[in-house]
Amino acid sequence: MGRPTADSPIWDRSGADKRSAVNAMFADIAGNYDALNRMMSLNQDTRWRAIAAAKVAPKPGEVALDLCAGTGDFMPHLLKAVGSTGAVIGMDFCVPMLEQASKKSLPNLAQGDAVQLPLQSAAVDVVTVGWGIRNVPDIDAAHQEIFRVLRPGGRFVSLDMAIPRNPVIRSGSRFVSKHILPRLGARFGAQTAYTYLPESTERFWSRDALADSMRKAGFVDVDFADLMFGNICLHFGRKK
């Protein structure tokens, strides 16, 4: 097998090449992202974000960063929790996704890359990432950046796709994600994105590898929990 090139599918790319291809892919589907998300998740995505937000339990007055914020759907959960005395920053590297978020009148939207956050160290109390870490070429570097911007006592949760551990569920999920999702995506002009989803999930780090990367970055009390029969997994940890 040769080295991945700019002609390779996105899921086989790495480094800066993956970064720009992922950015372009989300720019392409930004206008349809929310509708596709609701449909593909059978309207469960809002509930999953609420569960993830509860894991990091933002308190009134705290500062929360929603990284890889996309169209901003994590932010209302955080805004409600931190209240009028706190603040929520929504950060993403893809401008068209942030433009969709700005239509929802969300505050503090900013462009930034997960591996080089334009924030001071120890500036936030909570970081959430929804379906973002899988897309970042250097996951270790992203975990290190998230750790850097958290204050001592800060909490981090990442919600992403996973491979179900039960073999029967795993083969059913593989069938749906490889044969049904790309066809549904194609109807909305998003075949690449919904082929990328299962392909990148197959290549994504295991639950244990993600937890190890978080520990290596400095997080303590690292753990994970499955949702949707193991098709989704939450990773969480704390900065001591």
Ligand SMILES: C[S@@+](CC[C@H](N)C(=O)[O-])C[C@H]1O[C@@H](n2cnc3c(N)ncnc32)[C@H](O)[C@@H]1O
């Ligand atoms: C699947 S969307 C998730 C959006 C949102 N978090 C949600 O819950 O619906 C993934 C987002 O991650 C962003 N993203 C991917 N790689 C990134 C990076 N290196 N830095 C910042 N954002 C990134 C993409 O632009 C996209 O908006």
